[in-house]
Amino acid sequence: MKLLAALFLSLGLSGCASTGVEQYRSEQPELDLKTYLNGTLDAWGVFQGRSGEVKKRFHVVIDARWSGDTGVLDENFTWSDGTVSRRVWTLKRQPDGSYRGTADDVVGEAIGELAGNALRWRYVLALPVDGKVIHVDFDDWMFLIDDTVMLNRSYMTKWGFNLGEVTLSFVKRQARQ
Template identity: 65%
Template sequence: MLIKPLLFLSAVSLTGCAGIDVNNYQAEQPELKMEAYFNGQLDAWGMFQKRNGEVVKRFKVVIDAEWNGDKGVLDERFTYSDGTTQRRVWRLTRIGDGLYQGEADDVVGVAEGRVSGNALHWVYTLKLPVDGKEYEVAFDDWMYLQEDGVMFNRSVMKKFGFRLGEVTLFFRKRS
């Protein structure tokens, strides 16, 4: 009789891991068009929080973005609250209807993204420098376009399946 409760717990566990399908946002407006939104200059403000909610670092990002056909480049320049700076250059490719791939020097392999409605879901592994060491951390990254050129971004960071913390950003497209 122990088998039924174990099967139920297994099913619940697997359902919890399934996550949200980006297609749930298909009807949401304004519609996110990557090539239009990530084209030109954008500003972003963000913070990193530990899993207990403590804000560890705040930052500002200035982004110069440009698309040429199915290829895009996002040149991100970070300035952190402790005065340090960082640069990440994303090379994006549209590979199908709503499907994108991205590469950057500190991304392991290829980031995979899908757009539906006002939402973008990215999944990738980032080489994250911490106290002179580098860790490979999995990112589950969700972006939601709002009115007036504003976008919310929430990323959950995990290592070996354990939640390390969250990154929250707000983007604003310059006029």
């Protein structure tokens, strides 16, 4: 019985292990945040609960600008229930090529690792739920598809338990000729 319990525990823990961003190092096109996250972008997404049911849809317009190694992403959300919200990120490229980010509703700093066409962005979000604020762990995976499209899948957890997922499709607006 102990052996069976140990086997299930080991399988369960290995299922929690996450893949590193390094496996995407050779994937193209290469994601350069200062290039892609510069200008105006539109993103459309859904939030799905634990069961996979879509709870909310949203559109976000992002105004992104850089000065040296510091970027500001001004995100304006319109939710399917008619509410609006805003998040302003400040991103800073680190000497080792990683990124750190802050926003008013992010607890501490977000940490971003970049390799090939992929960005893994991890942070704790202070999320308002039913009149309370809970701290939720986000594990964002972004993949550059081409010079205008990037896909994002975020896994939300609390104490290691799945709370839901956010899926987004970013489209970079082309400069007018």
